Amino acid sequence: MSIKRPPAPGDDPKAARREPGRRGARSPLARFLVRRVLTALLLAVGITLVTFVLTNLVPGDPVAANLGQRALGDPAIVAQWRTEHGLDKPLPEQYLLHLRGVVQGDLGTSQQSHRPVLDDLADSVPATLELAGAAILISIVVGVAFGVVAALRRDRFSDHLLRVLSLFGISVPTFWLALTAFYVLFYRLRIAPGSGRIDPGLTPPPHVTGLYTLDAALAGQWDVFSSAVGHLVTPALVLALYTIGLLTRFTRSAVLEVLGQDHVRAGRAKGLPPRVILFRYVLRPALVPVITVAGLAFGSLLSGTVLVEAIFAWPGVGQYAYKSATTLDLPAVMGVGLVVGGVYLVINLIVDVLYGVIDPRVRLS
Amino acid sequence: MTLAISDLKVTLGGREILRGVDLELRAGQVHGLAGESGSGKTMTGLAVLGLLPHGARVSGRITLGERDLLAMTPRQLNAVRGGEVAMVFQDPATSLHPMLTIGRQLTEHMRHHMRLDRRQARARAADLLRQVRIPGAEEALGRYPHQFSGGMRQRIAIAVALACSPKVLIADEPTTALDVTVQAGILRLLRGLCDDLDLAVLLVTHDLGVMSAVADEVSVMRDGVVVETGPRAQVLRDPAHPYTRALLDSLPGETS
Ligand SMILES: Nc1ncnc2c1ncn2[C@@H]1O[C@H](COP(=O)(O)OP(=O)(O)O)[C@@H](O)[C@H]1O
Numbered sequence: 001m002s003i004k005r006p007p008a009p010g011d012d013p014k015a016a017r018r019e020p021g022r023r024g025a026r027s028p029l030a031r032f033l034v035r036r037v038l039t040a041l042l043l044a045v046g047i048t049l050v051t052f053v054l055t056n057l058v059p060g061d062p063v064a065a066n067l068g069q070r071a072l073g074d075p076a077i078v079a080q081w082r083t084e085h086g087l088d089k090p091l092p093e094q095y096l097l098h099l100r101g102v103v104q105g106d107l108g109t110s111q112q113s114h115r116p117v118l119d120d121l122a123d124s125v126p127a128t129l130e131l132a133g134a135a136i137l138i139s140i141v142v143g144v145a146f147g148v149v150a151a152l153r154r155d156r157f158s159d160h161l162l163r164v165l166s167l168f169g170i171s172v173p174t175f176w177l178a179l180t181a182f183y184v185l186f187y188r189l190r191i192a193p194g195s196g197r198i199d200p201g202l203t204p205p206p207h208v209t210g211l212y213t214l215d216a217a218l219a220g221q222w223d224v225f226s227s228a229v230g231h232l233v234t235p236a237l238v239l240a241l242y243t244i245g246l247l248t249r250f251t252r253s254a255v256l257e258v259l260g261q262d263h264v265r266a267g268r269a270k271g272l273p274p275r276v277i278l279f280r281y282v283l284r285p286a287l288v289p290v291i292t293v294a295g296l297a298f299g300s301l302l303s304g305t306v307l308v309e310a311i312f313a314w315p316g317v318g319q320y321a322y323k324s325a326t327t328l329d330l331p332a333v334m335g336v337g338l339v340v341g342g343v344y345l346v347i348n349l350i351v352d353v354l355y356g357v358i359d360p361r362v363r364l365s
Numbered sequence: 366m367t368l369a370i371s372d373l374k375v376t377l378g379g380r381e382i383l384r385g386v387d388l389e390l391r392a393g394q395v396h397g398l399a400g401e402s403g404s405g406k407t408m409t410g411l412a413v414l415g416l417l418p419h420g421a422r423v424s425g426r427i428t429l430g431e432r433d434l435l436a437m438t439p440r441q442l443n444a445v446r447g448g449e450v451a452m453v454f455q456d457p458a459t460s461l462h463p464m465l466t467i468g469r470q471l472t473e474h475m476r477h478h479m480r481l482d483r484r485q486a487r488a489r490a491a492d493l494l495r496q497v498r499i500p501g502a503e504e505a506l507g508r509y510p511h512q513f514s515g516g517m518r519q520r521i522a523i524a525v526a527l528a529c530s531p532k533v534l535i536a537d538e539p540t541t542a543l544d545v546t547v548q549a550g551i552l553r554l555l556r557g558l559c560d561d562l563d564l565a566v567l568l569v570t571h572d573l574g575v576m577s578a579v580a581d582e583v584s585v586m587r588d589g590v591v592v593e594t595g596p597r598a599q600v601l602r603d604p605a606h607p608y609t610r611a612l613l614d615s616l617p618g619e620t621s
């Protein structure tokens with residue numbers, strides 16, 4: 001397996017070809033990546049086990065939740081339902097069947113929608129990914145920028161202002177913010193479009209990724225695109241506010257710490273332009289702790305989607321999870337668990353790989 | 366070229382840290398700056414590069430040839446830093462960027478100051494590493510600081526400082542953080558570079574033993590002022606100032 005790394009500006013590709021030693025220097029990154037992916041796969045199996053066990057530990061009786069009063073009175077119907085859903089087999093066997101299903105892409109049938117869980121998820125997951133992805137992107141860009149400004153203007157007015165803003169973001173409950181934003185921006189000021197992913201009069205763009213903004217842009221449907229962006233902005237901002245506050249605080253302290261380090265002074269002594277000092281000497285080392293926090297923050301952001309999706313009528317996984325949990329729709333609950341676990345896994349993998357890319361000591365050790 | 370510091374005063378947080386420092390560095394000479402810890406040696410070096418901590422107030426003159434460094438705009442000063450005046454810091458474990466290759470750290474300011482293209486800069490970087498006696502120079506360019514020993518790192522830091530052919534080199538206790546076994550090698554290297562490249566070197570140290578080995582001129586600092594300056598032999602054999610005598614007496618086996 002060979003990993004192509006874009007050549008860094010200081011690298012001379014010709015020199016790399018000349019010296020065998022430089023080729024060897026590349027393979028640690030490849031080895032590092034392979035190790036991380038293997039760990040992730042192992043964790044994935046763990047996730048299937050955990051979701052399975054947790055789902056089977058719920059106190060409610062799925063039979064009672066899914067059959068009517070009449071049917072519950074008939075032992076034959078109950079037994080047939082249990083057999084149909086594999087509930088009569090011992091748990092380990094149920095797990096293996098479940099695992100085989102997962103590998104084959106068969107997550108069972110939702111007892112609510114009577115559709116394959118996979119199809120339900122294929123509809124709702126992209127909606128949530130679009131919302132959460134937009135929110136984390138906004139959080140990182142705005143939070144890191146705010147944090148850098150606060151650190152560079154330490155103890156001046158902008159630092160104090162940003163401190164108040166980030167404390168507000170961290171302490172305001174998301175549901176309150178979502179309700180207030182919806183009420184004020186939509187009902188009162190009428191500057192935000194209403195609920196859903198696009199205006200009711202429009203047809204969704206042709207399905208490519210399931211992300212309406214991206215699909216609409218790919219199809220060149222700019223009216224749909226602008227409607228999708230308009231619908232996305234408010235819930236994404238609501239969702240992002242907490243992580244913006246968090247990342248502002250963490251970036252500020254990380255940048256302040258790096259600013260006091262020797263290599264920054266040495267970089268200045270080399271007469272490098274201030275821009276290079278800021279990005280290459282200060283921001284790059286400061287990003288390591290910031291990335292860790294951003295990865296963790298994505299978790300809290302995902303749980304926030306349940307509320308935000310409900311308030312903005314966003315047809316995503318949060319809503320689906322809520323519906324399936326309250327109706328004890330076990331296949332659906334397990335499916336959601338797998339998706340959420342998988343997302344965490346991917347986020348962790350991304351964070352790990354970014355560590356290795358940013359800090360050579362990680363991948364060379 | 367001559368670097369002359371006259372009546373340099375620095376106030377930081379209401380305290381006068383430098384109280385009128387006078388020093389003169391000449392091309393081809395190593396000027397040793399001794400004095401106990403806290404006497405203001407590092408601050409003197411940083412003042413030359415305009416790298417004093419935030420909030421520092423500076424007065425006096427620091428002239429490089431005809432130009433007063435203290436009167437320069439930040440932009441002009443940035444062109445001097447790393448170009449005509451370079452600095453080597455105490456601890457090479459922290460003063461090199463831990464995430465950049467040696468090649469990158471050697472070439473980035475060369476490309477900026479000397480407008481070299483990538484190939485030229487890289488060829489010169491390899492030459493510099495050979496000059497400071499790093500074995501396997503070509504290969505070392507692709508490696509990172511943590512893959513070298515302390516002494517090697519300081520040699521690399523010296524190569525970085527030399528990259529843009531400076532006229533003045535300020536070395537702030539360049540051997541203090543190193544193993545005793547490699548200290549002499551670094552000092553010999555600095556001495557040799559000073560002679561070969563006609564550098565004006567300010568060698569800061571609190572160790573008079575280090576001083577006597579390589580310095581041409583010696584100055585002794587105390588509480589933010591230079592209390593004694595002169596040729597090495599004179600200052601070390603026949604100190605005029607009681608403080609210098611006290612420093613010399615505290616040195617084991619260095620009195621003669
Ligand atoms: N960042 C700083 N802020 C305030 N005072 C400082 C700072 N750095 C050093 N000082 C003070 O400046 C004086 C001179 O320090 P320094 O030049 O580092 O001494 P030396 O290098 O001779 O050991 C010391 O008294 C020290 O306490």
Ligand SMILES: [Mg+2]
Pocket residue numbers: 406407408
């Ligand atoms: Mg010092």
